[in-house]
Amino acid sequence: MPTFDVDLLRADFPILSRIVRNGNKLIYLDNGATSQKPRSVVDAEREFYFHHNAAVHRGAHLLAEEATDAFEGAREMVATFLNAQVDEIIFTKSATESLNLVAYGFLNSSIGAQNTKSPFFVDASMNIVVSELEHHANLLPWQQLAQRTGATLRWFPVDNQGRMNLLDIDSIIDEKTAVVALTHQSNVTGAITDVDRISRRVREVGSIFVLDACQSVPHFGVDVLALDIDFLAFSGHKALGPTGVGVLWGRYELLEQMPPMLTGGSMIESATIDSAQFAAPPKKFEAGVPNMAQVVGLFAAIKYLNGVGMGAIAEHEHQLTARALEGLVSIPGLTIIGPTDLKNRGGVVSFTVEGIHPHDMGQVLDDKGIAVRTGHHCAWPLMQSMKVQATTRASFYLYNSADEIDQLIAGIIDAKKFFKV
Secondary structure, X not given: OOOOOHHHHHOOOHHHHOEOHHHOEOEEOXXXXXXXXXXXXXXXXXXXXXXXXXXXXXXXXXXXXHHHHHHHHHHHHHHHHHOOOHHHXXXXXXHHHHHHHHHHHHHHHHOOOOOOOOOOOOOOOOEEEEEOOOOHHHOHHHHHHHHHHOOEEEEEOEOOOOOEOOOOHHHHOOOOEEEEEEEOEOOOOOEEOOHHHHXXXXXXXXXXXXXXXXXXXXXXXXXXXXXXXXXXXXXXHHOOOOOOOEEEEEOHHHHHHOOOXXXXXXXXXXXXXXXXXXXXXXXXXOOOOOOHXXXXXXXXXXXXXXXXXXXXXXXXXXXXXXXXXXXXXXXXXXXEOOOOOOOOEOOEEEEEEOOEOHHHHHHHHHXXXXXXXXXXXXXXXXXXXXXXXXEEXXXXXXXXXXXXXXXXXXXXXXXXXXXXX
């Protein structure tokens, strides 16, 4: 059992008491797409707008000072959460922007490059490594980098359990690898990547390792130093936080050398009519007025997660996933797209049911108040590799209960009866 009271915790999330279709109470199992927000997060944003709203890092008045303190306090909170330095935390509008920021760092260091010794230089003699598991947000930026520099795009395949196949790691990652960009946990199969093994190989060849942690940071403790990576991205809205705020962490010595993607106000030390001197990180990467209230909301979200405890959250989700897998494998005609055991997997479970299209399954479950995701989950290459067009996906979080898992299983069985399969 979890070390926290799930029913008590659920009271912090007003939306979970909502009555939806056919008089059913909402069962929200689409946490891989976005999480629900506790009252404290919404209150933090409202408090900022009602009492402290001003542009951060600008102005000599009290509101500007308060807004800046709140904004930078959130940076400190995120840094501690990831075991990072404060000046290594960059706020963006999304994890997608965070990953693009790094990819464009490579591109801007490579097109017409004067310094081919930069760690971000890449040309046609080099390669870029991804995997078939990637969300499009961590695939398309690297596709673009490869196409525009002439570099070769390489990828790790997946095995029949939806895990990253590392058998050929020494030939896929070699001395000509410029960057390795991989998911920490798949948003489709739930498989958790063997970061330790990959990191060792990356260090052997002197490449840069970028980790998409959107599906991991909200669900279990992540220590960027222990992982021995170079960059990490995650989104606030998947971690109880607001939409419109993402995070990029990078090693400071690399951030110093990486050119910015966006330029404009607040990211310079000085400017003349024909030149500018960029500020030091993280300001160099935060051009313009940022999403201030959303960053303050992220502070409240991480404070909430810390209050519950990441270890307790991970254990709770582990128990929910075990219950879901046990129920799902017992249903005739149902195929889990991903690992069927609990080893190195998170609380994301995708499946197909013979004779029922995933969208039809999603509609039947929605009629029962159960919110799941259907489709390709922004992971077309993985769908093609697993030889499916689409899946139904249930994904769990700290506020889900064992009873909700049981209702999911019952809903799938009812769908089979409805479609007579």
